[in-house]
Amino acid sequence: xRMYDIIEKKRDGLALTDEEINFFIDGYTDGTIPDYQASxxxxxxxxxxxxxxxxxxxxxxxxxxxxxxxxxxxxGIKVDKHSxxxxxxxxxxxxxxxxxxxxxxxxxxxxxxxxHTGGTIDKLEAVPGFHVEIxxxxxxxxxxxxxxxxxxxxxxxxxxxxxxxxxxxxxxxxNSIPLIASSIMSKKIAAGADAIxxxxxxxxxxxxxxEEESIELAKAMVSIGNNVGRQTMAVISDMGxxxxxxxxxxxxxxxxxxxxxxxxxxxxxxxxxxxxSQMVVVGGQAETLAEARExxxxxxxxxxxxxxxxxxxxxxxxxxxxxxxxxxLPQAExxxxxxxxxxxxxxxxxxxxxxxxASLLGAGRQTKESEIDLAVGLVLNKxxxxxxxxxxxxxxxxxxxxxxxxxxxxxxxxxxxxTDKVEAPTLIKTTVSE
Numbered sequence: 001x002r003m004y005d006i007i008e009k010k011r012d013g014l015a016l017t018d019e020e021i022n023f024f025i026d027g028y029t030d031g032t033i034p035d036y037q038a039s040x041x042x043x044x045x046x047x048x049x050x051x052x053x054x055x056x057x058x059x060x061x062x063x064x065x066x067x068x069x070x071x072x073x074x075x076g077i078k079v080d081k082h083s084x085x086x087x088x089x090x091x092x093x094x095x096x097x098x099x100x101x102x103x104x105x106x107x108x109x110x111x112x113x114x115x116h117t118g119g120t121i122d123k124l125e126a127v128p129g130f131h132v133e134i135x136x137x138x139x140x141x142x143x144x145x146x147x148x149x150x151x152x153x154x155x156x157x158x159x160x161x162x163x164x165x166x167x168x169x170x171x172x173x174x175n176s177i178p179l180i181a182s183s184i185m186s187k188k189i190a191a192g193a194d195a196i197x198x199x200x201x202x203x204x205x206x207x208x209x210x211e212e213e214s215i216e217l218a219k220a221m222v223s224i225g226n227n228v229g230r231q232t233m234a235v236i237s238d239m240g241x242x243x244x245x246x247x248x249x250x251x252x253x254x255x256x257x258x259x260x261x262x263x264x265x266x267x268x269x270x271x272x273x274x275x276x277s278q279m280v281v282v283g284g285q286a287e288t289l290a291e292a293r294e295x296x297x298x299x300x301x302x303x304x305x306x307x308x309x310x311x312x313x314x315x316x317x318x319x320x321x322x323x324x325x326x327x328x329l330p331q332a333e334x335x336x337x338x339x340x341x342x343x344x345x346x347x348x349x350x351x352x353x354x355x356x357x358a359s360l361l362g363a364g365r366q367t368k369e370s371e372i373d374l375a376v377g378l379v380l381n382k383x384x385x386x387x388x389x390x391x392x393x394x395x396x397x398x399x400x401x402x403x404x405x406x407x408x409x410x411x412x413x414x415x416x417x418x419t420d421k422v423e424a425p426t427l428i429k430t431t432v433s434e
Contacts, residue, residue, distance in 0.1 A: 130318030205351025248377015
């Protein structure tokens, strides 16, 4: 078998066999296939796409290229959740204890933030003492006992994906639906999930800017998951403006606590209940989404969700008292208001630019080595569709420096006020289950 023939075949729009895909992934991973041939094939895939069978084969070969996590000692159906990233996306902090409280085991590996997107691990480390580096046996024990544990990504998972992604990043082939879908799903499958629920973002703060592209990506990932024996569902949700009101690590922990109390922002609460309902159904704890939602609302109302969060934090060394007293979380030295320059309706809050503003305060990383400030960030006092009076605060800047004029300029530039009444955007665009 020759790589030349595989490139030629895909260049001409033909489907590759399982053997051809396996030959490519194995050869590229071990270095026998050079970058220039992998680049050529990636570009051919970019232009000609892949069939469902090709995507499934590519995904599973990338899974098999490295370690896989064995979660079989954990009782029940292990459900993983993945978001394609966004600003103020605090859903994992809410969802993990929420669905665990109704009996769905959450054994989750999460990552750190980079750029304007926040990382779940960074947010959790805003809780004093919390640690994510625990041994596998302890990880499994905690999930069996408490139904929940979240740890940092470790081991040699999907080395083929890491290598191929690095190549795609410099050859203008990142934005390929088959390659994105197989990249995401290979990591989820290698992490040991039995079922997967995806939150695919769409809008200014998302990787996929249009709803059509987001739906196409969701369908590709759901198809891969179902084809390889993992029950998979997806939600398409709006990321035109930040989710919730808090952007920043400790600030988002506080918002997650409020949401688990039933006092969180309407959009974060709704998205958490929507995704959570899917997790409960695929996790076998409810037969319908309506029944699942009732169970989730019940554990919020009776306090079980919040108690599960406390147990989760303390079991991994965290100071669970912050749940009852958020002053125990890192606090920024200054809180500076951003007053509206005119009266009217907030018509636009450009999510990725607002996220970058928070990152410039120190809430995010510009490189993987950057140190982040867990205390700083932004809290939106107004969202799209809200009316604001001139001089009223649009948002609060939490900063450890008083010199935030450049941040204010950036925020003003990316928040628009209109004299015409504006409707709030639809949060849940659609769901994909096949």
